[in-house]
Amino acid sequence: MSRQGYLPLGDQLAVSAEPLVRRLAGITPVRLLLNLLGRIATGRGPVIAVPYFWLILFFMVPFLIVLKISFADQLIAQPPYSSLLEWTGERYLTLKLNVANYLFLGQDPLYWKAYLRSVEIAFFSALICLVIGYPMAYAMARADRSLRGLLLMLVVLPFWTSFLLRVYAWIGLLNNTGVINNVLLALGLIDRPIVMMRTNFAVYIGIVYSYLPFMILPLYATLEKMDLTLLEAAEDLGCRPFKAFLTITLPLSLPGIIAGFSLVFIPALGEFVIPDLLGGTETLMIGKVLWDEFFSNRAWPIASAVAIAMLSLVLLIMVFQHWLQRRAAEPA
Amino acid sequence: MQESRKPEPTAAEPWKDPAAVPYIRIQDVTKKFGDFIAVNRVSLNVYKQELFCLLGGSGCGKSTLLRMLAGFEEPTAGSIFIDGQDMAGIPPYRRPVNMMFQSYALFPHMTVQDNVAFGLKQDHKPKREILDRVAAMLDLVKLAPFAKRKPHQLSGGQRQRVALARSLVKEPKLLLLDEPLGALDRKLRESTQFELMNIQDKLGVTFIVVTHDQEEAMTLATRIGVMNLGQIVQVGTPKEIYEFPISRFVADFIGTVNMFEGRIVDEDNDYVRIASEEAGCTIFINHGVAAPPNAQLCVAVRPEKISITREAPANTAENCAQGIIDGIAYMGDLSVFNVKLDSGKLVKVTQPNLIRHAEDEITWDQRVWVHWDPASGVVLTT
Amino acid sequence: MSRGVHPSLWAWLVAGFAFLYVPIGSLILFSFNKSKLVTVWGGFSTRWYESLMRNEQILGAAWLSVKIAATSASLAVVLGTLVAVTLARFGPFRGRALLSGLATAPLVMPEVITGLSLLLLFVAMEQAFGWPAGRGTLTIIIAHTTFALAYVAVVVQSRLTGMDPSIEEAAMDLGARPAKVFFVITLPIILPALVSGFLLAFTLSLDDLVIASFVSGPGSTTLPMVIYSKVRLGLSPEINALASLLVLVVALGVAAAGVLMKRAERTRERDQRMALEQ
Numbered sequence: 001m002s003r004q005g006y007l008p009l010g011d012q013l014a015v016s017a018e019p020l021v022r023r024l025a026g027i028t029p030v031r032l033l034l035n036l037l038g039r040i041a042t043g044r045g046p047v048i049a050v051p052y053f054w055l056i057l058f059f060m061v062p063f064l065i066v067l068k069i070s071f072a073d074q075l076i077a078q079p080p081y082s083s084l085l086e087w088t089g090e091r092y093l094t095l096k097l098n099v100a101n102y103l104f105l106g107q108d109p110l111y112w113k114a115y116l117r118s119v120e121i122a123f124f125s126a127l128i129c130l131v132i133g134y135p136m137a138y139a140m141a142r143a144d145r146s147l148r149g150l151l152l153m154l155v156v157l158p159f160w161t162s163f164l165l166r167v168y169a170w171i172g173l174l175n176n177t178g179v180i181n182n183v184l185l186a187l188g189l190i191d192r193p194i195v196m197m198r199t200n201f202a203v204y205i206g207i208v209y210s211y212l213p214f215m216i217l218p219l220y221a222t223l224e225k226m227d228l229t230l231l232e233a234a235e236d237l238g239c240r241p242f243k244a245f246l247t248i249t250l251p252l253s254l255p256g257i258i259a260g261f262s263l264v265f266i267p268a269l270g271e272f273v274i275p276d277l278l279g280g281t282e283t284l285m286i287g288k289v290l291w292d293e294f295f296s297n298r299a300w301p302i303a304s305a306v307a308i309a310m311l312s313l314v315l316l317i318m319v320f321q322h323w324l325q326r327r328a329a330e331p332a
Numbered sequence: 333m334q335e336s337r338k339p340e341p342t343a344a345e346p347w348k349d350p351a352a353v354p355y356i357r358i359q360d361v362t363k364k365f366g367d368f369i370a371v372n373r374v375s376l377n378v379y380k381q382e383l384f385c386l387l388g389g390s391g392c393g394k395s396t397l398l399r400m401l402a403g404f405e406e407p408t409a410g411s412i413f414i415d416g417q418d419m420a421g422i423p424p425y426r427r428p429v430n431m432m433f434q435s436y437a438l439f440p441h442m443t444v445q446d447n448v449a450f451g452l453k454q455d456h457k458p459k460r461e462i463l464d465r466v467a468a469m470l471d472l473v474k475l476a477p478f479a480k481r482k483p484h485q486l487s488g489g490q491r492q493r494v495a496l497a498r499s500l501v502k503e504p505k506l507l508l509l510d511e512p513l514g515a516l517d518r519k520l521r522e523s524t525q526f527e528l529m530n531i532q533d534k535l536g537v538t539f540i541v542v543t544h545d546q547e548e549a550m551t552l553a554t555r556i557g558v559m560n561l562g563q564i565v566q567v568g569t570p571k572e573i574y575e576f577p578i579s580r581f582v583a584d585f586i587g588t589v590n591m592f593e594g595r596i597v598d599e600d601n602d603y604v605r606i607a608s609e610e611a612g613c614t615i616f617i618n619h620g621v622a623a624p625p626n627a628q629l630c631v632a633v634r635p636e637k638i639s640i641t642r643e644a645p646a647n648t649a650e651n652c653a654q655g656i657i658d659g660i661a662y663m664g665d666l667s668v669f670n671v672k673l674d675s676g677k678l679v680k681v682t683q684p685n686l687i688r689h690a691e692d693e694i695t696w697d698q699r700v701w702v703h704w705d706p707a708s709g710v711v712l713t714t
Numbered sequence: 715m716s717r718g719v720h721p722s723l724w725a726w727l728v729a730g731f732a733f734l735y736v737p738i739g740s741l742i743l744f745s746f747n748k749s750k751l752v753t754v755w756g757g758f759s760t761r762w763y764e765s766l767m768r769n770e771q772i773l774g775a776a777w778l779s780v781k782i783a784a785t786s787a788s789l790a791v792v793l794g795t796l797v798a799v800t801l802a803r804f805g806p807f808r809g810r811a812l813l814s815g816l817a818t819a820p821l822v823m824p825e826v827i828t829g830l831s832l833l834l835l836f837v838a839m840e841q842a843f844g845w846p847a848g849r850g851t852l853t854i855i856i857a858h859t860t861f862a863l864a865y866v867a868v869v870v871q872s873r874l875t876g877m878d879p880s881i882e883e884a885a886m887d888l889g890a891r892p893a894k895v896f897f898v899i900t901l902p903i904i905l906p907a908l909v910s911g912f913l914l915a916f917t918l919s920l921d922d923l924v925i926a927s928f929v930s931g932p933g934s935t936t937l938p939m940v941i942y943s944k945v946r947l948g949l950s951p952e953i954n955a956l957a958s959l960l961v962l963v964v965a966l967g968v969a970a971a972g973v974l975m976k977r978a979e980r981t982r983e984r985d986q987r988m989a990l991e992q
Contacts, residue, residue: 062831169737270824437884454889
């Protein structure tokens with residue numbers, strides 16, 4: 001894969017900007033930081049300033065750097081990217097924005113296929129989690145009060161054990177010489193092993209398995225606090241139980257469904273470990289593409305551009321989720 | 333309903349004495365939250381050892397006023413003086429004021445004793461003194477045997493007394509009580525009311541109580557300030573508020589009242605006659621009214637001040653109307669009659685049930701006379 | 715009040731739990747396998763536990779991971795609590811929305827992005843100020859603190875908003891200054907949230923592969939990184955043994971927490987009965 005070649009389009013923007021440095025001081029976070037440092041004198045100043053400083057330095061600035069490097073050129077150097085700002089002449093600072101990385105993302109089918117595949121896998125995994133998790137959460141919420149704590153603990157317990165080791169467990173199950181194939185062969189149900197490892201199927205299994213608790217917990221929370229007299233009222237008014245479920249329980253658990261869906265969908269979208277350990281060459285997920293660009297190809301600018309594109313996708317989904325949640329919260 | 337307080341021989345009614353110096357002075361205090369005006373230009377004087385009740389519905393600004401006295405909110409405008417000291421800019425932990433919270437706000441991780449001792453520890457009082465004062469206070473509220481318990485090991489009434497002890501132990505100049513009896517059930521509330529009054533008598537602390545319960549205010553207060561829409565609409569003793577409300581709002585808010593719209597037809601310094609179509613008669617009131625002749629106004633008559641008879645009274649010309657019994661509610665100690673006057677107006681009349689089983693009781697659909705004394709009506713112009 | 719649940723739902727629930735626990739069960743089962751083939755049973759043996767105990771690489775990585783997790787969880791509890799207090803108690807101030815956004819964003823951020831961006835920051839910082847010199851334990855701790863503090867902030871903030879605000883006002887009313895109110899009243903009340911925040915942060919740090927891979931340097935290989943490199947090479951019974959030990963520790967911890975909670979609940983019930991009897 002060559003990403004060195006410049007594209008015929010004018011992909012280098014050169015901006016001469018002398019006042020740029022002065023303007024930096026006007027950028028909101030910088031101003032806020034100065035403002036906050038000024039408040040340290042008052043009692044609650046440090047309480048706000050310390051975590052604020054930490055988060056700006058270790059969370060927000062890194063993204064600005066990613067954004068910056070996504071516009072840089074690939075160099076064979078340490079670090080392997082070019083600088084955006086250069087002094088030309090005596091007082092002119094030149095800002096070179098190299099949009100080639102983004103154009104490359106759009107042109108190489110590898111990337112947008114990986115995007116589409118990630119969205120597809122994340123969406124269907126979340127859907128499968130919902131289908132499996134809803135009846136489980138429902139049964140748990142309607143179980144005997146004394147039993148509920150135990151059931152809840154059983155759902156949460158896998159979360160406290162290692163994620164990596166739980167994915168590893170599936171390798172032992174799904175391998176050609178794995179437990180499932182061995183059992184099926186021994187029972188005579190199949191006469192040659194089914195190939196499951198390194199397929200999309202294995203990735204779905206891995207994601208659903210790992211994130212099922214994140215679906216069950218919010219569903220359980222909404223179903224458990226639901227006022228059961230509503231169902232009694234519905235039945236009293238002549239509604240059959242299944243219809244009561246469809247018209248009362250399901251709409252009222254909508255916030256839980258949305259929360260659970262996004263709790264599975266969003267992390268699955270950027271998943272690296274599962275497609276890497278269980279997936280095959282066909283399973284191109286964006287998290288794995290980023291990892292490979294960075295570690296295998298040392299293509300920092302491209303990896304940065306992939307990250308920015310991925311981040312935009314996550315933001316888009318978050319906005320959509322907020323909109324849905326607000327709509328679900330206030331019906332009518 | 334109005335068990336009035338025993339008149340106090342020492343500081344009886346200092347608000348009537350122009351020379352008396354108010355202990356708490358609230359001057360033109362306004363509090364805005366954004367565009368919402370919670371408290372609107374309130375001025376109020378409270379005197380030493382008073383038990384003053386701020387009475388009003390939810391959202392009337394009474395709690396905001398209380399929180400400004402405690403220092404949790406700063407007034408947007410106006411000032412507050414306590415014992416002559418301006419409270420502007422003084423944080424809650426430096427005010428000579430303590431508060432008893434509606435939720436009691438007991439520290440859940442501390443015992444009763446530690447809860448009560450908390451305030452004294454903040455003042456770095458000697459250990460011995462703290463122990464003695466806490467013990468005395470727990471005795472006063474009858475909680476000495478429970479000193480080592482945590483709040484969740486107490487009943488609602490006991491928690492209420494811990495909260496009271498905790499706020500009193502620092503001997504504040506002013507004690508603020510936010511719905512002090514609101515969380516108690518009815519029986520407990522009645523006995524606690526009197527306990528609260530006894531403690532206040534004994535310690536001589538000035539109390540300001542916020543409540544939405546008019547019965548509570550009537551029982552406890554030396555004076556009541558009725559609040560509505562961020563303003564104090566009337567200040568007076570419970571009796572003044574009940575018998576001489578100055579506006580339709582107060583008359584209607586405190587107790588039950590029958591209101592008759594009317595017009596002045598005849599007046600002098602010591603009487604007024606009002607023609608009322610609603611009442612279906614002329615209403616005669618035996619005192620003068622500061623209102624122009626022909627003014628449209630309203631006469632309020634309390635249900636217990638109206639008599640109900642089957643025979644016509646001696647004077648049927650004034651303060652007297654005929655109607656039909658439309659409904660009766662038996663309340664035990666008294667009965668409430670709904671009488672539909674010939675004018676169509678519905679009038680409430682209460683009669684004490686003096687005899688266990690009256691032979692010839694007034695009953696449904698009977699035609700009756702309702703009539704009242706010239707001193708019973710109150711003229712309301714606003 | 716309990717409503718009848720259709721038996722098929724119970725069957726579904728049992729099947730769901732089977733799905734969740736069969737892989738873990740098989741992991742444990744084959745950790746006692748005599749054969750080196752992880753998926754073929756060759757008789758009972760504890761040899762893999764013995765070889766695990768002799769594996770310096772795994773033990774060293776595990777110890778490093780625990781140290782990193784303990785340090786970053788402690789830092790995350792302090793910073794996360796400060797964020798939670800700021801958001802829950804300080805009312806509106808300029809920059810509040812940004813802080814709230816910054817504090818919750820790590821929850822939804824894909825790990826690869828967090829890892830990449832932090833690495834690029836460390837590289838840029840080293841170029842600009844010469845600090846942190848190279849990548850290693852310190853950079854992993856910073857990275858883990860940053861994303862774990864978001865979880866702590868959420869847990870503590872919900873505890874703070876659930877707390878009756880007049881309890882703090884009462885303390886202030888009785889003469890305690892704001893700092894004293896926080897340490898004597900607020901902190902003991904929200905302590906359970908701090909503990910669960912710490913455990914959460916500790917687990918997240920101990921479990922993290924992706925971010926650590928980005929920001930670690932030579933000589934700072936954490937346990938997940940060792941596991942990952944071994945797993946990539948194929949199945950290893952030692953990893954099964956390690957996983958079984960981890961499951962054992964977690965199960966014991968959760969069971970202990972369950973017993974403690976049950977006991978606390980019983981005491982509480984007894985106390986309430988006692989209160990009502992007066």
